[in-house]
Amino acid sequence: xxxxGGKKDNQGQDKKAQQYGVTxxxxxxxxWYNEVVKKADLADNSPVAGAMVVRPxxxxxxxxIQRWLDDRFKASGHESLIxxxxxxxxxxxxxxxxxxxxxxxxxxxxxxxxxxxxxPYVMRPTSETIIGHMxxxxxxxxxxxxxxxxxxxxxxxxxxxxxxxLRTSEFFWHEGHTAHADEAEARxxxxxxxxxxxxxxxxxxxLPVVRGEKTASERFAGAVATYSIEGMMRDGKALQSGTxxxxxxxxxxxxxVKYQTREQKEEFAHTTSWAISSRIIGAIIMTHxxxxxxxxxPRIAPIQVVVIPVGRxxxxxxxxxxxxxxxxxxxxxxxxxxxxxxxxxxxxxxxxDWELKGVPVRIELGPRDLESGVLVVKNRHSEDxxxxxxxxxxxxxxxxxxxxxxxLMKRATxxxxxxxxxxxxxxxxxxxxxxxxxxxxxxxxxxxCEKSIKEDTKATARNVPFxxxxxFAERGEGQCVKCGQPSAYGKRVLFGRQx
RNA sequence: CGAGGCGUAGCGCAGCCUGGUAGCGCACUACCUUGGGGUGGUAGGGGUCGUGAGUUCAAAUCUCGCCGCCUCGACCA
Numbered sequence: 001x002x003x004x005g006g007k008k009d010n011q012g013q014d015k016k017a018q019q020y021g022v023t024x025x026x027x028x029x030x031x032w033y034n035e036v037v038k039k040a041d042l043a044d045n046s047p048v049a050g051a052m053v054v055r056p057x058x059x060x061x062x063x064x065i066q067r068w069l070d071d072r073f074k075a076s077g078h079e080s081l082i083x084x085x086x087x088x089x090x091x092x093x094x095x096x097x098x099x100x101x102x103x104x105x106x107x108x109x110x111x112x113x114x115x116x117x118x119x120p121y122v123m124r125p126t127s128e129t130i131i132g133h134m135x136x137x138x139x140x141x142x143x144x145x146x147x148x149x150x151x152x153x154x155x156x157x158x159x160x161x162x163x164x165x166l167r168t169s170e171f172f173w174h175e176g177h178t179a180h181a182d183e184a185e186a187r188x189x190x191x192x193x194x195x196x197x198x199x200x201x202x203x204x205x206x207l208p209v210v211r212g213e214k215t216a217s218e219r220f221a222g223a224v225a226t227y228s229i230e231g232m233m234r235d236g237k238a239l240q241s242g243t244x245x246x247x248x249x250x251x252x253x254x255x256x257v258k259y260q261t262r263e264q265k266e267e268f269a270h271t272t273s274w275a276i277s278s279r280i281i282g283a284i285i286m287t288h289x290x291x292x293x294x295x296x297x298p299r300i301a302p303i304q305v306v307v308i309p310v311g312r313x314x315x316x317x318x319x320x321x322x323x324x325x326x327x328x329x330x331x332x333x334x335x336x337x338x339x340x341x342x343x344x345x346x347x348x349x350x351x352x353d354w355e356l357k358g359v360p361v362r363i364e365l366g367p368r369d370l371e372s373g374v375l376v377v378k379n380r381h382s383e384d385x386x387x388x389x390x391x392x393x394x395x396x397x398x399x400x401x402x403x404x405x406x407x408l409m410k411r412a413t414x415x416x417x418x419x420x421x422x423x424x425x426x427x428x429x430x431x432x433x434x435x436x437x438x439x440x441x442x443x444x445x446x447x448x449c450e451k452s453i454k455e456d457t458k459a460t461a462r463n464v465p466f467x468x469x470x471x472f473a474e475r476g477e478g479q480c481v482k483c484g485q486p487s488a489y490g491k492r493v494l495f496g497r498q499x
Numbered sequence: 500c501g502a503g504g505c506g507u508a509g510c511g512c513a514g515c516c517u518g519g520u521a522g523c524g525c526a527c528u529a530c531c532u533u534g535g536g537g538u539g540g541u542a543g544g545g546g547u548c549g550u551g552a553g554u555u556c557a558a559a560u561c562u563c564g565c566c567g568c569c570u571c572g573a574c575c576a
Contacts, residue, residue, distance in 0.1 A: 020525095020537060030570075039510090049567070105575070126576095159575065160500055167575070220576095228576095240576060279576060310535055348536035366535060376535075385535090499576090 020352065024291045029235040036285060037164045040294045040357045050162035050169035054278070057357065060302035062172065062278060066152060068204055068300070069174065069276065072196055078148040078176065083130055085153070086121035091129035095254040098129070101221020105157040107169075123156035128222065128247070128273055131177045132255030139259050139269065142181050146189070147269075150176040165282035166239070166499050173277035179257060179269040183248070186270035190246045193274040194227045197242035202470075205280070206297040206408035207231050207287050208416050209241055210471050210494060212463030217447040220273075224248035230462045230494065232416040233286035236436030238462045238496040241283045244274035282499070287412050294358030295380055297408055298401035303338045305330055305397060306359045308350050310366030316343060323365050326375070329394050335401075355380060360404050363393070379404055417471070422492065429481050429495070433457045438496040440472055444480035445488025453482050453495070462494040 022039060023031040037043050042058035054062065073080070086109060093099050107123040110116060124130070135147060152174045159169050176193060180186040194211060201207040209229035219226040223245040231241045252258065252268040261267050288295035298304055307327050311319035320341040327337040338359070340350050347364070354362055364376040364385075375393040378385045381404065388396075420438040423429045432439045434457070443449065443461065454460050465472040472494060478487045 034569080045568070047567085101575090155576095157575070161570095161572090161574085171576075173576085243576070275576080277576060308535090312534060313532090316534080344534095346534055346536085346538060348534090348538085351536050353537085364535060368535080 022291065022293055022356070025234060025289075026291075032289075032291075033282075033286060034164070036289055036293050036356075042281070042285075042294075043164045045164075048169075050159050052164050052168050054172075057302060058281065061281060061284075061296070061300065064300045064302060065276075065280065066174070069196075069200060070152070072200075073150055073174075073176070076148075076192070076196075078150050078178075081149050081151055082153070083124075083127050083134075083151055085124055087124045087127070087130045089120045089122050091133060091255075092122055092125075094129065095222045095251055097250075098222035098254075102126070102157070105159065107156045107158060125155055125157045126273070126275075127151070127155075127175055128177065128251050128271075129255065132251045132257050132271070135179055135252075135269070136256045136258075139179065139257055142259050142261050142267075144259060145179060145181045145269065146185065147177070147179040148189075149178065150174050163282075163499075165278055165285070167279075171277050171279065173275050176272070176274040178272045179252065180271070181259070181261070181267070181269065183246075183270050186272050187246055190225070190227060190244045190272045190274065193272070194229065194242065194244040197229050197244070197274075197276055200276075201229060201231070201241060201283075202409065204297065204299045205284055206299075206405050206412060207241065207283055208409065208413040208470070210463065210465050211469045212465040212494065214243075214463050215443075215445070215447070215450060215461040215493065217450050218461060218463075220245045222247060222250050224250065228463050230496075231283050231287060232412075232419060232438060232496075233283070233499070234289065234415070235286070236419050236438070236497070238438065238494075238498040239279070239283045239286070240462070240498065241280055242274070242276040245272060247271045247273060288408055289358070290381075292352075292380075293356035295408065296358040296360060298360040298404045301358070301360055302336060303354075303357070303359045304336045304401060305338075305361045305363060306354045307337065307339045307363045307365060308347060308354075309339065309341060310347055310364055310369075315367055319365060319367065319370075322370055326363065326365060326390075326394070330397055333394075333398060335397060360401060361397070381407060420472070420494075423481060424478065426481055429453075430457055433459045433495070433497065436497075438462070438494060440492040440494055441481035442476075442478035442487035443489070443493045443495075444483055444485035446480075446483070446485070449480060449483050449485075457497075459495045459497050462496050462498065464489045464491065464493050467491075 022035040025032045041055050043052045043054050046053045089108065092102060102125045106125060108120050110120040154170050154172045156170050159167050162168050178189050180189060198209060198211050201209045209231045211229050214226040214228055225246040227244045228240050229242045230238050233239055249268040249270060251271050257269045258266055259269060284297060285294060288297060307323040309319035309323040323339040327339050330337045358380060360380050362378045369375055373390050374387050375390050376385050376387050377393050420440060421432040422440045423432055429439050429441055450461055467473055475491045480487055
C-alpha cells in the first residue's frame with residue numbers, strides 16, 4: 001500500500017488501516033486488483049517470472065468453470081483429446097501470419113541434457129499447428145468429418161508485463177479445434193461456440209458481454225475471421241473474455257488437412273478454433289468485486305453459502321455441530337456449503353474474511369436462533385441481515401442465489417450501458433475514452449486509421465457487434481470518427497481501452 | 500524490452516544517509532479472556548536483511564552486476 005519507502009516514524013502504527021481489507025477501487029484500481037487476488041487466496045506469485053500459482057480457492061473456481069464448459073462441449077458432440085505441450089518449432093513456421101504473431105513470445109526448448117537439439121521445440125502458444133499436423137493423418141474422406149475436438153491444458157506466451165489471471169506467461173484454457181467439410185458448417189461452429197461462451201457468461205458468471213467480430217487488425221494470427229465477447233471491468237476497460245476463430249483453409253493448407261469429397265475431388269478442410277482462458281477469472285474479479293473484496297457469482301462460486309456458528313465457550317462446539325446439520329440440509333439441495341468452525345476467531349473477523357472471498361450468502365447460527373427456529377441470513381452484496389424461519393431460509397436458498405445472480409447481472413449491465421457513449425466527433429471520442437468509457441463510433445475500417453486512434457487515445461476497436469448482439473446491434477452508416485471517410489461494417493464499432 | 504519505483508519474518512513497515520552482526524504492529528503457537536461486525540491479556544516461536552561479487556577489521560547499511568515485484572510505455576488472450 002504505502003509506496004514511498006522513505007517514510008519515518010512509522011513502526012507499524014495505524015495497524016487497522018494497513019492490516020485489514022483492500023485498497024479501495026477508487027484509490028487505485030490496480031492495487032485493489034492485486035490485493036484481492038492475493039488476500040482472497042486466489043493466486044500467488046511464483047518464483048517463475050510472469051507465472052502465477054493458482055491456490056486452492058482459485059483452483060476450485062477454475063474447476064467449476066471447466067466443469068460447466070466441459071459438460072456443454074460434450075453435449076454438443078465435441079470430444080476431448082490431449083496433445084503434447086511441446087511443438088516442433090518448424091510447425092509454427094508453416095503458417096505465415098501465425099509465425100509473425102507468435103514468434104516473439106515463444107519459449108524454446110533447444111537442449112536435452114547438454115545435447116543441442118537439431119530440431120528445437122517450442123512450448124505451445126496454441127495448438128493449431130500440431131493438431132493440423134495430426135489431422136492430416138487422420139483425415140481421408142468427407143465421411144470422417146467433422147472433427148470436433150478440444151483439449152484442456154496450459155499454453156505459454158512470454159509476456160513482458162504480466163498480471164495475475166489477466167496476462168501470465170503460462171495460462172490455462174481449453175482450446176477447441178474443429179475441422180469441417182465446408183465453410184458454412186465451419187462458420188456455424190464458430191458462431192455456436194461463441195454463443196455458448198456468451199451463454200456461460202450471462203447465465204453462469206453474471207457477466208454481460210458484447211458479441212461481435214474483431215476488426216482485421218485485432219484478428220487472431222492466421223484466422224480469416226475472429227469473433228469475441230467483450231466485457232467491461234469496473235474501471236471501464238474492456239476485457240476480451242472469449243474468442244472463436246474461423247480459420248478458413250489457412251491451417252489445413254499449411255498442414256495438408258485434406259479429404260476426398262463425395263464427388264471424388266480433393267478438398268482442404270475448413271477449420272475453427274475457440275478458447276476461454278483463466279483470464280475469465282480476472283473478468284469475474286473486476287466485474288463484480290467491490291471495496292470489501294471479491295464477489296463470486298453464485299452459480300460458479302466454490303462456496304455458495306458459508307455458515308458461521310455463533311457461540312460462547314460453553315456452547316461453541318454444539319453450535320458448530322448445529323452448523324454442520326444445517327450445512328447438510330443445504331448440501332442435500334446440491335449447494336456448496338462451508339461451515340466456518342474456526343475457534344478463537346471472532347465473528348466479525350469471519351464476516352470480513354468471507355466477504356473478502358466473495359461468498360454470496362452468509363448464515364449466522366447462534367443459540368438464540370436455534371431456540372427460536374430462525375436463521376440470520378445476509379447476502380454478500382447487501383448490508384441487510386434478514387432473520388428468517390429456518391425452513392424458509394433453507395428451502396429458499398437456491399432461489400436466493402438466483403436472485404443474487406440476477407442482481408449481479410443487472411448491476412454489471414447497467415454499468416456497462418452507463419459507461420458507453422455514442423459519439424460522432426473525434427473530440428467527443430477522445431473525451432469519452434479519457435473518462436474511462438467505451439465509445440461507439442463509425443469507423444472507416446482502415447487498419448492504419450485504427451492504429452492512429454490507438455496512438456492518440458490508447459483505445460482499440462473491441463469488436464463490431466453482431467446484428468443480434470444484446471447491445472449495440474443497431475445498423476447504420478456514417479463517417480469515420482477519425483478520418484471522415486465513409487463508415488465500414490454497416491454499424492458503429494465498439495472502442496475502448498483494454499486489458 | 501525502454502523509463503521510473505521498490506525488494507528487511509506470512510502481511511504492512513522502521514533501521515540504511517552518519518557500517519559494529521536486526522526491530523515494531525498484525526499474523527502464528529500456548530494458556531486465559533472474549534464471542535450476533537475485524538475482543539483483551541500473558542508468555543513464546545520465526546528473519547542474516549532478494550541474490551552474487553567487491554570495499555572494509557567489520558556490510559541490512561557503501562559500490563557494481565544479476566533476479567524479482569509494481570507503475571507507465573511498446574507488445575500481447
